[in-house]
Amino acid sequence: MRQEIMSHYGIVREFSKAGFYETERHRQILRELKAAVQQGKFVTMSGIVGCGKTTTLHRLQEQLEAEGEILVAKSLSVDKEGVTLAALLVALFYDLSVEKDPTIPTRPEKRERALRELIKKRKKPVALFIDEAHDLQRKTLVGLKRLLELVRDGGGILSVVLAGHPKLNNELRKPTMEEIGNRATMFSFENVHGTNREYIYWLLEQCVKSGTEAQSLFDDEAVDRLADCLRTPLQICQHLTLALEAAFQIGGKPVTAEVVESVLAKDMNDLEPMLIRHGYGHKALAEILNVGQGDMRKFLRGQLPPGRTAELQASLLRAGVPL
Numbered sequence: 001m002r003q004e005i006m007s008h009y010g011i012v013r014e015f016s017k018a019g020f021y022e023t024e025r026h027r028q029i030l031r032e033l034k035a036a037v038q039q040g041k042f043v044t045m046s047g048i049v050g051c052g053k054t055t056t057l058h059r060l061q062e063q064l065e066a067e068g069e070i071l072v073a074k075s076l077s078v079d080k081e082g083v084t085l086a087a088l089l090v091a092l093f094y095d096l097s098v099e100k101d102p103t104i105p106t107r108p109e110k111r112e113r114a115l116r117e118l119i120k121k122r123k124k125p126v127a128l129f130i131d132e133a134h135d136l137q138r139k140t141l142v143g144l145k146r147l148l149e150l151v152r153d154g155g156g157i158l159s160v161v162l163a164g165h166p167k168l169n170n171e172l173r174k175p176t177m178e179e180i181g182n183r184a185t186m187f188s189f190e191n192v193h194g195t196n197r198e199y200i201y202w203l204l205e206q207c208v209k210s211g212t213e214a215q216s217l218f219d220d221e222a223v224d225r226l227a228d229c230l231r232t233p234l235q236i237c238q239h240l241t242l243a244l245e246a247a248f249q250i251g252g253k254p255v256t257a258e259v260v261e262s263v264l265a266k267d268m269n270d271l272e273p274m275l276i277r278h279g280y281g282h283k284a285l286a287e288i289l290n291v292g293q294g295d296m297r298k299f300l301r302g303q304l305p306p307g308r309t310a311e312l313q314a315s316l317l318r319a320g321v322p323l
Contacts, residue, residue: 001014001241001244001245002245004248005244005245005248008248008253009208009212009217009244009248009253010208010209010211010212010217011207011208011209011244012207012208012209013206013207014207015203015207015236015237015240015241016237018202018203018206018207018237019206020055020059021052021199021202021203021233022059023195026056026059029045029056029187029189030056030059030060030063032187033045033060033161033187034060034063034064034070036159036185037064037070037125037127037159037161038069038070038125038157038159039157039159040125040148040151040152040157040158040159041159041184041185042144042145042148042159042160042162042180042183042184042185043159043160043161043162043184043185043186043187044133044161044162044163044164044168044169044172044184044185044186044187045057045161045162045163045164045186045187045189046134046163046164046165046166046167046168046169046186046187046188046189047165047166047188047189048165048166048231048232048277048278049165049232049234049276049277050231050232050233050234050235050277051189051231051232051233051234052189052232052233052234053163053189054131054163055233056189057129057131057161057163060161061074061129064127069124069125070124070125070126070127071095071096071122071124071125071126071127072095072126072127072129073091073092073095073096073126073127073128073129074091074095074128074129074130075087075088075091075128075129075130075131076091077091080130080132080133080134080135080136081135081136081137083130083135083136083137083140084139084140084143085139085140085143085144085147086108086111088128088130088140088144088147089104089111089112089115089147090104091128092115092118092119092126092128093114093115093118096118096119096122096126097118112147112150115151116150116151116153116154116156117154119151119154119156119157119158120154120155120156122156124157125157125158125159126151126156126157126158126159127158127159127160127161128144128158128159128160128161129161129163130160130161130162130163131163131164132163132164133162133163133164133168134164134165134167134168134171134279135164136162138177141172141177141180142179142180144160145179145180145183147160148160164279165277165278165279165280166188166278166279166322167278167279167280167284168279169186169188170320170321172184172186173320174320196226196227196228196230196236197223197224197227199233199236200218200223200226200227200236200240201214201215201223203236203237203240204217204218204240216253216254217244217253217254217255218243218254218255218260219254219255219256219257221256221257222243222254222255222256222257222259222260224257225257225260225261225264226239226240226243226260229264229268232277235268239260239263239264242263243255243259243260243263246259246262246263247259271300271302271323272300272301274322275300275321275322275323278321278322280321282296282297282300283296285299285300285316285321288316288319288321289312289315289316289319291312295308295312296312299312
């Protein structure tokens with residue numbers, strides 16, 4: 001948001017930097033996640049794009065590090081689709097070793113034994129956090145499950161916390177993944193939908209300067225429209241900004257429902273963006289159904305014949321893809 005717009009409306013902080021909005025649901029998830037981590041479990045936390053799962057994950061990591069009872073390790077690899085078990089073992093060595101530049105054995109057998117001994121020596125449970133985990137390969141997931149068992153057999157406690165799109169939990173529930181899915185503690189992260197109105201006013205209060213009445217920036221109908229149409233904190237932050245920018249152009253204050261309507265994307269809840277929020281792009285969908293990516297693009301854009309469209313819809317529903 002431009003500085004002149006922020007100054008005009010008395011805003012001193014970007015909405016994306018407002019902090020952590022904690023509901024009772026957030027607190028419950030954090031308590032349950034912490035309990036699962038202490039027991040050395042394989043944990044998944046799924047939620048659509050922008051729902052706040054990464055923020056919640058960081059909150060949990062901060063709490064664990066502050067309490068000091070559980071050691072935190074993180075995978076920093078950006079390309080999760082290409083992440084191997086070996087790369088995750090390196091992350092564990094770097095975060096758990098007391099040495100600045102630890103020596104990591106290159107031979108698998110020696111490396112795994114060294115890691116097991118390292119975890120045992122630290123004398124505390126260890127939690128490995130992996131964000132964007134919906135892109136991890138099956139081989140990597142199986143390797144992580146076996147790593148937990150290896151550490152447990154050596155007298156240590158290791159938990160793995162995977163965070164990703166709903167595709168993550170959907171994939172682990174498949175019969176072909178029961179080796180992992182049946183052992184996993186799964187959380188489905190609910191966003192602030194249902195408390196959107198309260199969240200909007202909280203955001204405004206966090207971001208306006210002292211003496212500015214937060215509720216004066218948007219009229220009630222505008223807030224209602226935003227709360228009804230949007231699903232995630234990411235969407236709300238974006239559309240608050242867009243609405244204020246649009247209102248500034250016409251000198252509007254407070255922002256009205258008409259202005260809000262003008263900035264809402266008409267295709268925001270169409271099939272393709274909805275599936276992408278759940279982790280299913282055209283490539284992933286094509287792989288699930290074993291069809292060409294061109295056909296899948298046409299399906300998402302409503303360009304296939306009705307019969308073919310109905311056939312693909314039925315197949316996706318059987319595969320557990322939300323439509």
